[in-house]
Amino acid sequence: MPAVIAVLGRRGADFASAEDAVQEALIRALETWEDDPPRDPKGWLVAVAWRKFLDATRSDTSRRGREVAVDAEPPPEPGAATDDTLRLYFLCAHPTLPSSAAAALTLRAVGGLTTRQIAAAYLVPEATMAQRISRAKKKITGLPLDQPGDLATVLRVLYLVFNEGYGGDSPDHTDLAAEAIRVTRQLAALTDEPEVAGLLALMLLHHARRDSRTGPHGRLIPLAEQDRSRWDTALIAEGVGILQAALARDRLGEYQAQAAIAALHADAPSAAETDWVQIVGWYDELLAITDSPVVRLNRAVAVGEADGAGAGLAALAAVGPDVPRRAAVAAHLHERAGDLAQAARLYAEAAGVAASVPERDHLTREAARVRQLL
Amino acid sequence: MRYLILKHYQGGPGHPGMDYTPMDQWKPEEVDAHMQYMSDFASRLQDTGEFVDSQALSAEGAFVRFDGEGKPPVTDGPFAETKDLIAGWMIIDVESWDRALELAGELSAAPGAGGRPIHEWLEVRPFLTGAPGKFVDHG
Numbered sequence: 078m079p080a081v082i083a084v085l086g087r088r089g090a091d092f093a094s095a096e097d098a099v100q101e102a103l104i105r106a107l108e109t110w111e112d113d114p115p116r117d118p119k120g121w122l123v124a125v126a127w128r129k130f131l132d133a134t135r136s137d138t139s140r141r142g143r144e145v146a147v148d149a150e151p152p153p154e155p156g157a158a159t160d161d162t163l164r165l166y167f168l169c170a171h172p173t174l175p176s177s178a179a180a181a182l183t184l185r186a187v188g189g190l191t192t193r194q195i196a197a198a199y200l201v202p203e204a205t206m207a208q209r210i211s212r213a214k215k216k217i218t219g220l221p222l223d224q225p226g227d228l229a230t231v232l233r234v235l236y237l238v239f240n241e242g243y244g245g246d247s248p249d250h251t252d253l254a255a256e257a258i259r260v261t262r263q264l265a266a267l268t269d270e271p272e273v274a275g276l277l278a279l280m281l282l283h284h285a286r287r288d289s290r291t292g293p294h295g296r297l298i299p300l301a302e303q304d305r306s307r308w309d310t311a312l313i314a315e316g317v318g319i320l321q322a323a324l325a326r327d328r329l330g331e332y333q334a335q336a337a338i339a340a341l342h343a344d345a346p347s348a349a350e351t352d353w354v355q356i357v358g359w360y361d362e363l364l365a366i367t368d369s370p371v372v373r374l375n376r377a378v379a380v381g382e383a384d385g386a387g388a389g390l391a392a393l394a395a396v397g398p399d400v401p402r403r404a405a406v407a408a409h410l411h412e413r414a415g416d417l418a419q420a421a422r423l424y425a426e427a428a429g430v431a432a433s434v435p436e437r438d439h440l441t442r443e444a445a446r447v448r449q450l451l
Numbered sequence: 452m453r454y455l456i457l458k459h460y461q462g463g464p465g466h467p468g469m470d471y472t473p474m475d476q477w478k479p480e481e482v483d484a485h486m487q488y489m490s491d492f493a494s495r496l497q498d499t500g501e502f503v504d505s506q507a508l509s510a511e512g513a514f515v516r517f518d519g520e521g522k523p524p525v526t527d528g529p530f531a532e533t534k535d536l537i538a539g540w541m542i543i544d545v546e547s548w549d550r551a552l553e554l555a556g557e558l559s560a561a562p563g564a565g566g567r568p569i570h571e572w573l574e575v576r577p578f579l580t581g582a583p584g585k586f587v588d589h590g
Contacts, residue, residue: 294490425475434507438486444475445482 078103079187081122083161090130091218092168096186098130105129162187163267170234171217172227178213179234180241185210188260198253199241228268232276232332235261239280254284265319274323275333281316282339285309297439301348313343334363353383370400378406386414404430405440412447421447453503454551456541456558457574460510472564481564488561496543496554507539542578551575 078099085095102125106118115121169183181199184190190198196206235257242253261277289303320336338359345351360376374396381389389410396403408423424444431437474482496502513528530536541558545551555573563569 294487294494296486421475425473428475429510431509437507438482441474442479442482445477445479448476449479 078122078189079165080119080162081126082186083165084123085126085130086164086168087161088127091220092186093214093218094130094133095126096214098126098133101129102126162263166231166264166267167227168217168220170227170231171220172230174213174216176234176237178209178216179230180238181206181210182213182217183231183234183260184238184256187263188256190256198256228270228272231264232272235264236276236332239283254280254287258284271323271326271328272330272332274319275330275336278316278320278323279332279336279339281312281319282336282343285312285316285343291435295435297435299439300342305347308343313340316340317343329362329366331363331366334359334366338363351382353379357383370397374400374403374406378409381410381413386410390414401430401432402427408440408443408447417447417451421451452547452551453542453544453578453580454548455574455576455578456543456551456555457576458538458540458571459574460536460538477564481562481566484562484566485569489558492558492561493541501543501545501550501554503542503544505539505541508537510536510538512536548577551577 081099081102082092082095085098086092090098099122102122105125106122110118166183166187169186170179174182177199181195184195184198185192192207192210193203195210196203199206201209238260239254239257242255242257258277258280261273261280265273265277285308286300286303288309289305289307290298292298316336317340320333320340323333324337338356341352341356341359356379357376360372360379363372364376374393377389377392377396380392390407393403393407393410396406404423404427408420408427411417411423412420421444424440424447428437428440428444431440474485477485493502493505511529513526513530516525516527518525543551543554545554552575555575559571559573560568561571
């Protein structure tokens, strides 16, 4: 369905009309295919949807007493299908859309999810999500589908969708992490940008650890304590393979660098055998690319492991006080430095500003644990 | 009938008798026992079909008030005093007011420091979900 919308878009249809036309064509398909299945279902859908679109446009324009300004069906071009779907990605993640709307529209139009599924995944009422999607569609309706967008925005949206699914894995909700991977796979097949491959590798490497990240009742298990035998080695191998091919292109970007860090963790047989020196090196690369305070914070953790808690605390001094999870990192480094009273105080402070219940509970437990050692 | 079970930071205003030891000063196994109890309670209600929703709120926030046309809203906060703030809630859908009270009582018996029930005061409030114009009681 996304591919069909994309073909109509390339021929000049705006997004909303193209989607309506495809819906109508699908209804027609349900009515007729059982008795008379087409040899080329996609070609059939394109042809019927295009006709529906022309009909709708004609009745629309004739109502307004104007001439039809749409060309007759153009001949198919080689490679056009690929470019069409790619354009749809760019449109759904258009920079004019707020990120929540871009994410919903991407899942709807490129991912093929229903509005109900998307609403369930984001824990909002279906009517709210329908409205969010419909407003997003209206916003991009004037835009022709033939303007290549910004790939970085598309990747950012997919990364957000993945992260949204990273924390919660309630079984009765749509699995956003898996959907993000599926859609990123599609995108990686359409383009040979190393950063797309980097993002896909990053997702696969994180997803490989998913089962070991939480214990019974959603209890959070930090990386160092995870049962590494439960990591999905097939996903890790795939992620590492994709990453290596991307790195070989020698066009480093933030997702490749993050995936490289994830790969080094995945590669360590135990937490103690982690190659922290190399990880610090990748954080330095990442800082050179993004200079983000979150990266600086994570780098301080890596420095603490590679060069000792004192060096980690020195690196932490460069991180602003308002960066999320700073107190938790400070608590960890102070504990390693032997300052248990300070660590217990900071763990409790970190629990007070935690962004999720599992994180809050985990930090409360850490505070209680360190206090016992005093 | 739907009921909201409201949990306040530090037990709610004017309700002495609760164990106020902050959780980070409990023993780790006491923290675990408490969380296990809460989690078991929610799963049990899911099994009986009485669970609707449960959410926790951060202690960080502010009070906000309109301050007249063209002026930015007034904020009071972040909260200096967390005593009477809502910490979270559970929504249940049960047969009767008595069942709602029974469940809230169970939730309040969650173990705290030293394994003793924390005796937390919980606020139970019926939703206004009756059909319009129809007499609705709590029964």
